Amino acid sequence: MSDRLPGFSTLAVHAGAQPDPTTGARATPIYQTTSFVFNDADHAASLFGLQAFGNIYTRIGNPTNAVLEERVAALEGGTAALAVASGHAAQVVVLQQLLQPGDEFIAARKLYGGSINQFTHAFKSFGWNVVWADPDDISSFERAVTPRTKAIFIESIANPAGSITDIEAISTVARKAGVPLIVDNTLASPYLIRPIDHGADIVVHSLTKFLGGHGNSLGGIIVDAGTFDWSTGGKYPMLSEPRPEYHGIRLQETFGNFAFAIACRVLGLRDLGPALSPFNAFMILTGIETLPLRMQRHCDNAKAVAEFLAGHPAVASVSYAGLPSDKYNQLARKYAPKGAGAVFTFSLKGGYDAGVSLVSKLQLFSHLANVGDTRSLVIHPASTTHSQLDDAAKIKSGAGPDVVRLSVGIEDKEDLIADLEQALGA
Ligand SMILES: *Cc1c(COP(=O)(O)O)cnc(C)c1O
Numbered sequence: 001m002s003d004r005l006p007g008f009s010t011l012a013v014h015a016g017a018q019p020d021p022t023t024g025a026r027a028t029p030i031y032q033t034t035s036f037v038f039n040d041a042d043h044a045a046s047l048f049g050l051q052a053f054g055n056i057y058t059r060i061g062n063p064t065n066a067v068l069e070e071r072v073a074a075l076e077g078g079t080a081a082l083a084v085a086s087g088h089a090a091q092v093v094v095l096q097q098l099l100q101p102g103d104e105f106i107a108a109r110k111l112y113g114g115s116i117n118q119f120t121h122a123f124k125s126f127g128w129n130v131v132w133a134d135p136d137d138i139s140s141f142e143r144a145v146t147p148r149t150k151a152i153f154i155e156s157i158a159n160p161a162g163s164i165t166d167i168e169a170i171s172t173v174a175r176k177a178g179v180p181l182i183v184d185n186t187l188a189s190p191y192l193i194r195p196i197d198h199g200a201d202i203v204v205h206s207l208t209k210f211l212g213g214h215g216n217s218l219g220g221i222i223v224d225a226g227t228f229d230w231s232t233g234g235k236y237p238m239l240s241e242p243r244p245e246y247h248g249i250r251l252q253e254t255f256g257n258f259a260f261a262i263a264c265r266v267l268g269l270r271d272l273g274p275a276l277s278p279f280n281a282f283m284i285l286t287g288i289e290t291l292p293l294r295m296q297r298h299c300d301n302a303k304a305v306a307e308f309l310a311g312h313p314a315v316a317s318v319s320y321a322g323l324p325s326d327k328y329n330q331l332a333r334k335y336a337p338k339g340a341g342a343v344f345t346f347s348l349k350g351g352y353d354a355g356v357s358l359v360s361k362l363q364l365f366s367h368l369a370n371v372g373d374t375r376s377l378v379i380h381p382a383s384t385t386h387s388q389l390d391d392a393a394k395i396k397s398g399a400g401p402d403v404v405r406l407s408v409g410i411e412d413k414e415d416l417i418a419d420l421e422q423a424l425g426a
Helices: 008-014 041-048 063-076 087-098 113-126 138-144 167-177 251-272 278-289 291-310 329-335 351-361 391-396 413-425
Strands: 080-084 104-108 129-133 149-155 181-184 202-206 220-224 315-319 343-348 377-379 403-407
Touching: 008 063, 008 278, 008 291, 063 080, 063 220, 063 278, 080 087, 080 251, 087 113, 087 149, 087 181, 087 202, 087 220, 087 251, 113 129, 129 138, 138 167, 149 167, 167 181, 220 251, 278 291, 291 315, 291 343, 291 413, 343 351, 351 377, 351 403, 351 413
Parallel strands: 104 129, 104 149, 149 181, 181 202
Antiparallel strands: 080 220, 202 220, 315 343, 343 403, 377 403
């Protein structure tokens, strides 16, 4: 064995996986079982008491899911990870470890529409209060900090316009405030951006998008960077205080730099229950093996499509950070030098009606509410994903009435451009 550290593409294929010890199966098997037999009564007791690691019940952990967790932790450069049923489940589980009723967290205003809804409405019923800040104005994060602030939440490449967030600048604000920075890295994937390298303490993903990559399986994951000290000032009692459900152990003291991932598993997933099906874990693992190849193709195609649109007379503007003229191009060069992702927006001179008409004329682009599929996708956010927002909030989040969002797939770029040309021209 050489002592060379494996590169990203090698990790994408191998991290966390070994040939199955009993059958020799080379692909990771789907351990489609709810529960696991204990060796004896002592073994069972030590598993339940967190004195030993092992399998108990698939709501808490499963060997197929464990390979996925190890692989994504390796790709993101974290200490440990926890797979859950969806990206939204990941967000609930993360914040449940950090916030008590009445606490606040600061979130960037440019976010996936579903996250805006989840934070504004569902989380309010838990007593968790979101305070919005503007990712283009770092001082708005500083001004939003109060003694009740427990976390900051941003997207690395932000929905819907594909804008790039200055992760390092916001991580400095988080450090000063003594709170962890959570980065939703769904649109970048670790192939383009590794937020932990830029100061993130927790990374979350919707595995449903580029990581799974084929539009066939929902999933979510939480990656613990192992960087945050949870013991200071009694601010994070789930991690620092004795846990009555586990004989009074303190998770930070017992598990050190992967205590947050453990808390998410044994306090969050165990009790809230959003477990990932091992079948979905298998599908997503298979997708991850080709992540570097797919992601590069997604980015190259997106750039070609953005350039075509920027030159088209029916198009008013294109918001793609990979274009040299874009206001996020400097940040893209710094944070995502291999490519600025494949999700971006453009606006049409004909406004709302032109947006609706374009979506109906496209043939190769599927009109649906998803991103990060091998197939090219299109949506008109103002009439769909962002329709719950009022007009001012739509514009602030980059989803004004004239805006169309693309998720560019891995087809031949000439075919994608021809489809857009016929739909725009007709
Ligand atoms: C899709 C998405 C989510 C939510 O993930 P689900 O798997 O649909 O629950 C969160 N953040 C971003 C950026 C997304 O694109």
